[in-house]
Amino acid sequence: MVRINENYLRLPASYLFSEIARRAREFQAANPDARLMRLGIGNTTEPLAPSVIKGLHDGVEKLAHVETYSGYGDEQGDAALRRRIAEVKYGERGLAIEPDEIFISDGAKSDTANIQSLFDPFAVVAIQDPAYPVYVDTNVIAGRESFVSMACTEANGFVPSVPSIHADIIYICSPNNPTGAVATRANLEAFVAYALANDAIILYDAAYECFIRDRDLPRSIYEIVGARKCAIELGTFSKEAGFTGVRLGWTVVPKGLAIDAKNPRSVNELWNRRQTTFFNGASNVAQSGGLAALTPEGRHENDAIIELYMANGTVIREGLQSVGLTVYGGTNAPYVWAKCPAGYDSWAFFDKMLDEAHVITTPGSGFGPGGEGFLRLSAFGHPESIRRAVDSIRSNVRL
């Protein structure tokens, strides 16, 4: 028989969302009149901005006419879109990123998952705990066995210190999923200094960058001097423009990224080879929508939607605080990280929220051992649904 890639069998079992669904189903069956409310899922709910809708329709309409139809697109993604990302996301902030350092993709998840394939199978990988499970899972599938866990705790404000031992690849997500913590400039300076000293590469997941409102907080790793030599940044339209289903993202691979001197090709060239071999570009319709999202009008409209989600975050945070819970995150980030009351672990508190308030949350332990004792609550949702769920927690959860 064909043998499978046995690394799949080493994967940590992933029952988080199916277990949540199972418990919700059972509760609903036992309590048919209860109306379940969801504060758990990191999925956008608001319709797309009008100018983005127009951009998508324009992209479709181009395909209807012989003069404007296009098939396979530009190798690294639409050149106009790459120029606009370089300008809006980096140039306006005084950061020099060239369009040929930007690769358009079908979303940050794919790139976050695939980028590790450029590196040695024996590389040592440092990952925050808790963290987005894709970082660990993709490295396990690739056969890597050396992981360094970077603890995110109340004591360090959920932004870890640099590893105390050598790591080759370091995943940092800020604003963080699941904790909602945002790395400060000093935090990121420490990581860049570590990476330069250790010849390591930082994979900077900036998927939630658009939620940063505090002007002192860095929105890109390239705001840190030296980062162009040691960091790859992953960006997305998923949250900023509501493209969770439309699928569009980008990755910045600086041409000056330092790499093993024996390697005759730059990481930028390697990623280009990887993408042109394994991928054939993001949908041209999605790219047309992305271009519209980065016009002044599109940005203005999308800002209003982000404000709506952030107002949800405030409602959740203040609601939980008002019943005496300790909460983190929820400012400059779409996730609120709530500490379970004494005597409850993540699943026990999940059950209590479900039983008493009919609210579905996400147990922090699903994101790694460091998430035990917390719940993740998501600011994505219609404001009236969020308010109803929070009201139910305030009225019904007995602490």
Add this chain to the structure above:
Amino acid sequence: MVRINENYLRLPASYLFSEIARRAREFQAANPDARLMRLGIGNTTEPLAPSVIKGLHDGVEKLAHVETYSGYGDEQGDAALRRRIAEVKYGERGLAIEPDEIFISDGAKSDTANIQSLFDPFAVVAIQDPAYPVYVDTNVIAGRESFVSMACTEANGFVPSVPSIHADIIYICSPNNPTGAVATRANLEAFVAYALANDAIILYDAAYECFIRDRDLPRSIYEIVGARKCAIELGTFSKEAGFTGVRLGWTVVPKGLAIDAKNPRSVNELWNRRQTTFFNGASNVAQSGGLAALTPEGRHENDAIIELYMANGTVIREGLQSVGLTVYGGTNAPYVWAKCPAGYDSWAFFDKMLDEAHVITTPGSGFGPGGEGFLRLSAFGHPESIRRAVDSIRSNVRL
């Protein structure tokens, strides 16, 4: 320094299309009045069918309204689309493929590239020569070193015999890129028998299936008894619906696929795990377009576009034959495979076509050593452009 995945350095250099572009550029510079014509590229050129355009617009419009907006989609792709593919592509032909055996993707290229990751790094891989370069390249990047070459020659009508030694994974592309050859039922029966006897898995690339008009030729590997136990099939909307830029495809992983008995999970489950870890679904807009492409109206309209490309194929084939060239393919396939005249290798004949007829083709040697001595010509193009290019070959190429 972080070491890179050194398999990238083992990749065969891929200068085919850049070398074609360089030669075309140089010719144009030396002959500024010449009007270059392209018969080389496998890229769709005709606008999308009206009902598909409507399907795409509908998909966009749903995202504009709170009642119909959707974020992340179903895990294996839109359930309605999977049901329709099961019905239109398999059920109507009497083939029992369940919707949960179908995985929607952003195109056959991604799946063709990624599917190998399910299997052991020491698997022996059989690949046609010549072939679509993605098969070899992705296996080299994954670290595989054992390849079995299956020669496609004039003598075997460019459909190879089964390997004479053991292989674990077998790539078959029919209708074939680049040769335009189509496997008969007997050909595929031999491969299925080989796979079952050798405990091998067939990866059946059916990207050009929609060009098959001859009712005796199989359009799916599942028309062969036993294939559900040994074959994965890759399909796409790229050519059938002009989605080269819209990006939409699917892969069939039968639940009954035989696999190493030690493996506690089916290949279907493994592919689901792979896709939910590395991928987040095809664009919901593209999926809405794909659903429209499989309505009776969409199929009827798309058939007319395919007929147009096939008429191009006839024009190319007959034009080349009329000047005394030996040609293969171009019926039931969008590629014509032209034998170079005595004394010319692929690049020499490419140059002759460029110099004398101002026509750009694709040297067969770019698809592997077995392609040496041939040119690939593509039936994708506007009919008037194809006719002009063929007229130029007839008038100007001195054989």
